[in-house]
């Protein structure tokens with residue numbers, strides 16, 4: 001059988017995702033854009049937040065003809081007051097929240113010498129803190145709905161121990177602990193919490209870090225040929241967000257083409 005490409009694969013449709021109310025953080029570009037597009041294609045009602053207004057407005061324009069056009073709100077996830085009020089605003093516009101995808105993050109490279117107490121706080125705020133507070137903010141709405149699904153974006157990076165990412169990797173490691181803790185505390189309310197662990201996904205920003213030789217090195221380290229696309233990550237997120245995954249919680253799910 002020929003290996004499918006992200007263009008040729010015939011993607012699943014989940015009836016349980018139709019009309020679901022979904023919030024995606026960092027939905028304006030990269031993997032987040034792929035998530036917004038994938039949920040919209042399932043007939044879900046999607047609200048997303050981002051700091052990149054131009055890219056986000058482009059996503060809204062591109063998907064404007066969908067059954068439910070996505071809604072964009074500018075919000076910096078490191079500003080907890082803004083995060084709380086923007087999530088409340090989206091909850092009202094969507095009529096509730098069933099699914100939260102904590103996707104926003106920033107993988108700027110840094111050395112140990114670069115890390116000051118301020119930089120420590122800034123990196124943890126952009127990569128970790130908001131995931132907890134966004135989850136906390138939507139839990140009441142999910143409880144009212146009788147349950148929900150929260151998906152937290154981790155990363156393969158700390159599992160590999162990549163260079164020049166000490167704080168990013170510290171956050172991504174913590175996200176797996178956060179996920180298991182939330183899953184335990186929220187499970188009896190019917191709220192499932194899982195982490196997504198992507199390998200190296202070909203996004204415009206990643207192209208900034210990798211030369212063609214670097215990309216070839218990643219593919220050589222994978223079990224599978226080819227580059228992971230945002231739609232491949234979205235496929236896993238859709239499954240875990242759907243009712244088909246009703247007994248899946250408290251774990252990490254990988255989409256990394258077998259990168260070691």
Ligand SMILES: NC(=O)c1ccc[n+]([C@@H]2O[C@H](COP(=O)([O-])OP(=O)(O)OC[C@H]3O[C@@H](n4cnc5c(N)ncnc54)[C@H](O)[C@@H]3O)[C@@H](O)[C@H]2O)c1
Nearest residue numbers: 026029030031050051052076077103105153155200201205
């Ligand atoms: N691309 C990869 O190879 C890869 C690998 C492992 C994990 N991840 C994780 O997947 C998630 C998405 O990564 P990506 O590669 O699409 O990143 P990206 O940088 O391409 O996109 C991130 C999005 O989040 C937004 N964002 C950044 N800071 C924000 C803030 N303070 N407030 C609101 N929005 C903000 C950006 O504007 C952007 O639209 C991240 O959590 C990342 O750590 C990505």
